[in-house]
Amino acid sequence: MEHTPELQEFIMSLFVEQAKREKQQKIERYRRLNCFVRPGQILFVGSSLMEQFPVNELTMDLALPYTIYNRGIGGFTTQELAQVLDVCVYDVKPSHIFINIGTNDLNEADYSVEALISRYEDILRKIRQNLPNAKLHLLAYYPVNEPVGLTDPFMGQIFRQRTNGRITEANAAIRELAERTGSDYYDFNDGITDDAGNLKAEYTVEGMHMYADGYMQVLKRMLPILKSL
DSSP: OOOHHHHHHHHHHHHHHHHHHHHHHHHHEEEEEEGOOTTTOOOEEESSSTTTOOHHHHHHHOOOOOOOEOOOOOOHHHHHHTTTHHTTTTGOOOOOEEEEEOGGGGSTTOOOOOHHHHHHHHHHHHHHHHTTTTTTEEOOOOOOHHHHHHHHHHHHHHHTTHHHHHHHHHHHHHHHHHHHHEEEEEOOOOOOTTTTBBGGGBBBOOOSOEEEEEEEEHHHHHHHHHHHO
């Protein structure tokens, strides 16, 4: 059955409101979890690409002795993370912060790489003000698999904006941001990228997010960094 434009708009409004509620619920869960953290550990923070990283289970599977707190929130933009840095970063009191934020900014109609980097830099500045001894590690955005994503009508809308060309451009700007701010920059994408520059089809859920075996490839390349901390 074909939906009218009015019905499609109504369905989208319900989706947006539900997404807002879920974000607020996650923020409150993290706020309560933060009462039990051990200061000086490792923090992962960002959007869904970080939230869905099963880093605790994977490090347990590899018998690795790391305590890693994950404060990623699906759907987050740089603007949204900036508003809750207290819950997602400061209250955890980490010594090392791995950040993957901004891919959702790429989807916005008024996106520009300059505006993205300006907001990202403001986040780094605020973190440094509140946690001057924490080391910042900026992660390259993962590629997408547009052919897989375009089979889904919803994902097809996203991939009109979130292209690998735009991701490559943003990664280059984030590398420059890291150099300018004295942060580390890491690109762990070689194990999850095919010969055409796409996210490998066998690792992706719907062209954008990854299954655990994809994240394991990222973690394996991250291990020398973790071991050096």
